[in-house]
Amino acid sequence: MGRMQTPSLFPASARCRLIPALLAIFVLAGCASTPSVDTTVPAPSVVGTVPTPAESMEVEHSQKFARWVAEFSTRARAAGIDEATLHIAFDNVRFVPSAIASDRAQPEFTRPVWDYLDSAVSPQRIARGEAKLQQLRSAGNVDVDAIAARYGVPAEVLVAIWGLESSYGSFMGDIPTIDALATLGFEGRREEWARGQLLAALKILQNRDIDRAQMIGSWAGAMGQTQFLPSAFLAYAVDADGDGRRDIWGSVPDVMASTANFLARSGWQTGQPWGLEVRLPLRFDYARADADVRQPSAQWADEGVQTLDGAPLPTLLESSILLPAGARGPAFLVGPNFRTILRYNNATSYALAVNLLAQRLAGGAVVQAPWPRDLQLLSRSQLLALQTALNARGFDSGTPDGMLGPATQRGVRQYQRSLGLAADGYPTLDLLQRLQHGESLH
Incomplete structure (x- = not known):
């Protein structure tokens, strides 16, 4: 969560090899209770040989990572994390090079919104969502409609987010969250952010909500079927199945309730639509199609904005005109609930995908106006x-x-x-x- 669209999930296919003898010297010189770094990779024989420059750099990098973990452990201890949790978290912590590569990656080409929606709201995803929604409604242990009623968020919205974040629970990422966040903190580009999320992850371990081995997710530390960051987990995760743990990895009731709780506490307005596709009047001032231009839908109606079927516009007190593909593409009137989805993932294309997928799961219409697929977007x-x-x-x-x-x-x-x-x-x-x-x- 918290990523433009949903960040790509990369496997943890590599780790930093450590030299046990050198690391042992470092650990003995420090606090005896400091958790150690993974030393399971055998060291190459150095008898009668001189380390290559690459090997020397690798050893130095390993030592620096170990020092960072030790220093962070001291701060975590002062923040109330106990020794048992620190050892569970850091005894076998691994550096994840792919997390750094993903964090630094800046794709040259931007994906057009229509390409993103083609995938996010594909016929296959709609069909799977409909089947999942039916399964949840017929399952004895997951009353998704009761969860929706409790938090005031439609079940279709919860299932749409579930579908986009983890393909309905089929892929949550496979990188240990502790390893990913320790790597990002050590690398330093977003060190303070990563330190805060890593401390939150340690609190989750200490609360016994999940075991370290099962606390997996994306390279950026987003976790579980809902892709919550650790801080969001602490704030919004819910134990809906009553087993004493908040498990967004394996418990679908916890997944649904946690997502609903996040949205409810982020400003979701019960009973209001997210928005709808509209028709703009001739000579519309397109400069007013701006997220900062908010007014009641009745005022937009007075200016000539219409529904596609001629029905009155829904009542939305603070609504904006959204043109995700410019003046040549579809136009939408969006309200507060659209902005609430942006709190989950601050990307217009993501929020539009969630709402359009939820609309289709509820039996609603597809987007009517054509997308300007001939437009050449800028790299x-x-x-x-x-x-x-x-x-x-x-x-x-x-x-x-x-x-x-x-x-x-x-x-x-x-x-x-x-x-x-x-x-x-x-x-x-x-x-x-x-x-x-x-x-x-x-």
């Missing part, structure tokens, strides 16, 4: 070039970083207005080429 380097060119022309898009954010959208809208185009803030290759060719302003 990260092209978006960086666009931002740089916008700034050079006086259309402030913030610090160029190759990422599409509110500042970039504002700069794009200003430039689009100067050309007499629909100011939807959606960057395209055509717009970049206009900038690069120095197309004159109106």
